[in-house]
Amino acid sequence: MIRKENLENIPALAENPIKNQIIEAFFDKRNQHGNEVGSFQEIGFEQFVMVMSHFRPPNLKTTKEEKQEMRKEKLRFLFNMHDTDGDGIITLQEYRKVVEELLSNSGAMDQDAAHEIADAAMLEVASTNVPQMSPEDHYEGITFQHFEQILKDLEMETRMFIRFLDVDTTTMHCGKATS
């Protein structure tokens, strides 16, 4: 069984700006293709593989519908990573946090700039999906549909994959697994 500390101890991961989100994602129950919410304290191999399965590439035999499914799955994974409180919407605060984390690695972090960017991005999502809103309406946050809509040009199914060409089980080090 792996715990969060095991993953956090991986040295190569230290410089990754979104390290915490990634680690959270492994322990997120929503990524287990089930209907549970919340997070695990520790995960076993099966759960680990379930998370990794989100990074399967399509192959020659994947039909168009399967590709759509894959894309939805991957987008869902990303969505869960952003939606930290699990309410099904990415609020402005959560999105701001995302951009902050992304920029956290680049030295002098300008929080204002991060907020500006997040705000602009949110504005974009809102204007594309709900074009007509009166000034009193409030846009709660990005729902999964809106998320899908805004990222439909990125072709997730062909970009979000890990290629394991030469891997054998011995190279799959996932920190020291304490028994």
Add this chain to the structure above:
Amino acid sequence: AGQLVKLVRCDHIGGLFQHRAGSGRSLPEFGLLLLVIFVLLEGSLLPLGAASSTSKSCEEAKQGHTEVHNFTKKAFPVLGVDYGHIKNPFEISLWVLLACLMKLGFHLIPRLSSIVPESCLLIVVGLLVGGLIKLAREEVPPVLDSKFFFLYLLPPIILDAGYFLPIRPFMENLGTILMFAVIGTLWNAFFIGGLLYGICQISNSDLTAIGILPCLLFGSIISAVDPVAVLAVFEEIHINELLHILVFGESLLNDAVTVVLYHLFEEFSVDGSVTVLDGILGVISFLVVALGGVLFGAMYGFLAALTSRFTSHTRVIEPLFAFLYSYMAYLSAEVFHLSGIMALIACGAVMRPYIEANISHKSHTTIKYFLKMLSSVSETLIFIFLGVATVDGRHSWNWIFVTMSVVLCLVARVIGVVGLTFIINKFRIVKLTTKDQFIIAYGGLRGAIAFSLGFLLKEDHFHMRDMFLTAIITVIFFTVFVQGMTIKPLVELLAVKKKQEAKRSINEEIHTQFLDHLLTGIEDICGHYGHHHWKDKLNRFNKKYVKKFLIVSERSKEPQLIAFYHKMEMKQAIQLVESGGGSKLPSAVPSTVSMQNIQPKNPPATTKPAERVLPQLSKGREEEIRKILRSNLQRTRQRLHSYNRHTLVADPYEDGFSDLILKKQRMMIKEMTNYLTVPAAAPDSPTMVRARLASDPQSYNMKPVSGGVPTIQVDLASPQSPDSVRLLDELGEADGKEQEKDQGLTMKLPGGSSRPNKPGETENTREQQKLTRCLSDPGPSADEDEDEPFLP
């Protein structure tokens, strides 16, 4: 005879005139036609006139010399003709002028340019011009002289391609491209060469004399896909990015293979045999040529980037560095018989990100336009010359050889592409469909490079050179005309995916970066040193060391996301100003959503009072903003006359200041240097205020440099930023107020104690006012409005 020819031509052209007039051409095209004919006439008449005049002037000179003592009164030659003096530059200019006029002409004729690709038309023009010159029985200038071609005509096109190469798709498909370029070309060369040899042996004409090596040489010349032709044709059909980069990348990278094969077979055709050792040496040579070329290019690219770091004082010559270093990379590579094309590509691709971060926007625009202009002219000239050289060349037509070479070219290409795709698809995620394969095969055009290589062959070594040239020309004509003309309708017919007008949204950018980090993280967790891992490492290395070294100091730290965001903001701001108001910010879907809709309904208690509310720009507001922008522009212009040296010295020549102002500035500089202390090591950049626009990733927030250097803060915030909102409100009140209130650039003196009050200096205590400034696109038209650009 000259007179006769003149008459003939006049008649001919007169006939053309009537025909044209009869068909009811519209006036501007008619005028253009007249112009062209005039140019042609001038070009042909002047040399004829010169022949008679040069002798006359020679005589006169002799006479004048001998008669210097017996000074007989002779009329002073008021008007003389000396054509020989300017012959060469004149002819060159005439050719270029002709090429440009042709280009103009084609685009005036609407239907023609959509049916026939420009390259075909240009070749036809070349044929015509060559025919005309031949009619005049003048010597056709050896226009497609290989030296001229390789040293002057080809580099601009390749540099243009390399500088604007879309790096991301190129790198993503690098494996595929390399496979096609290297293995595809090798396959083509050997297939064509070998089969031609076989056919030559079978045929019972004098073709049997051709050995295997010349055949292979011919194969290697004809097998390479030509970047010029591909560019010319593919630019007009707008296919999707993947196919474009595949064919185009292949055409660029196969140069190394061509160079090696060409030299290999040329050398050994003389000797007569090739051994296994030679084969191995050839392979090694290939690696050396390719990697050496890239290395040279990268080296020069770094030098160019480094140089551009220090050009903040001499903005005018910045573009020159880009061109010179690249050209030298090309030439240096050619010295060692390395692949000059790959050197150029590497140089352009390496230096671009750093140069763009360092140079001013005007220089950036200059580079862009100059490159496009040079490459466009080069391309046009190449095609015209191809036509001329066809008419002029000595041809030796041999039905079997020529037709078989055309057929074999096609067959080899198809087999090659299909076979390679089969292998490649096993390794690709995005597979290449049959449609893609067809386009790739069909887009394998041959062009002027093949011709020039053939031209380079020495006559004494290759007695069948003429036949080779004829065959090469035939293949080129076939590919350019037939394939070039039909590819557009085929693309439509097969419904190949077209290029998407990509409008990058900020969300996509955020998530692209997010994905990169995510995938790198996952790879790290699994201990798998994949693709992303190395890319990430390279990026980090780049950021940590290279950027610091090559980019002017503060700009090296700007993260990509912020740069992208600023770029977008500026674009929107500019569009706003340019759109002349009345219309909303251009967006795909007109929307009334504003930031107010997004802000959380109950802001938590900890939010600062300065919580931003970015207003949606209503009509009235837009009007206001524009008025304010304009008035600010005016005010800052007035202000600048009294500003210190840091703004003014930057580029007095570029900004076209009059000499008087310059002198005034210099006087002021002398004055001020008495007061200001400038720390020795202060880099110039923080104090230089740059006017940058959309295409530059620019950090606009310049932190004041500690020390005694006065800094000028300009925050190019977009009209939507809260700071400009504040500005709006203040200026709204300030409309009637005195000019003393500083609205524009402010000069904040450091420490600020004992400095005398200078005009333009403001209260240090006051908060920095930020100016929203939108400059219109500094294309040629806009620059005329800016007679006194206020900032370099």
